[in-house]
Ligand code: BDR
């Protein structure tokens with residue numbers, strides 16, 4: 165039986181790849197996509213969701229809902245140096261096609277999240293691959309409905325490793341630490357996919373040359389363009405030697421839970437301004453209710469990702 169999911173995202177290059185992976189996997193039925201401020205501003209995120217759906221052309225026309233345009237507190241922060249100014253490395257999609265492949269949900273994202281949890285009690289999984297603002301708003305509005313999720317899979321945090329936006333904090337948690345704290349301290353059935361796991365699944369120049377470019381299809385072109393990969397220099401946008409598949413791994417962990425090794429931990433997030441702002445940390449003696457992915461079968465995940473996406477009939 166396939167698993168019903170909705171995906172809360174801040175598209176973003178790796179978010180786009182995560183959406184491709186989800187929609188091209190028969191194990192999953194993607195019922196909705198919600199957007200949140202993150203890698204780029206919310207209007208760009210919503211545009212990018214339209215672009216990605218235009219490339220995928222999902223026949224089930226998932227719900228699309230607009231979420232929070234700023235964190236619960238403080239100002240929005242973005243990651244354009246990694247994802248390009250538009251969030252997708254300037255990729256062009258025919259504008260007349262946009263918006264045909266999803267159904268616009270008229271309320272805010274948190275209402276769709278609540279409605280889906282109520283409609284499919286214990287049967288649906290929420291995959292959150294951006295800052296956790298929409299989830300926190302849904303929790304504040306209807307904590308009872310939020311108990312209905314089968315699982316809530318969150319890409320975020322750096323548990324026993326360094327951060328990627330500061331030496332201590334991971335980007336999604338750093339953008340909205342209050343939301344991350346509320347979500348982690350709730351009773352949601354969370355599976356966390358932190359940098360500890362996602363840093364084990366990079367796209368490297370070798371993978372690009374040996375496995376992505378030879379595909380010679382629209383997916384390969386999309387990856388090259390959106391990651392800003394340069395064959396000659398052997399680097400990605402901003403001179404980086406690796407492009408991490410953070411968000412696709414969160415989807416992979418739902419498709420095949422055996423890809424990841426999990427440990428139950430009690431976690432929270434630092435919300436005080438200062439050096440440790442946005443850092444996730446273990447709470448000694450706390451209730452160990454978060455399943456945290458700390459290990460990954462890298463080869464198995466890469467095979468899944470490239471098999472599915474290599475044959476994904478992108479427009
Ligand atoms: C996370 O931050 C974003 O830039 C990525 O899309 C991913 O969700 C990794 O820290």
Ligand code: CA
Nearest residue numbers: 176179293294
């Ligand atoms: Ca993301």
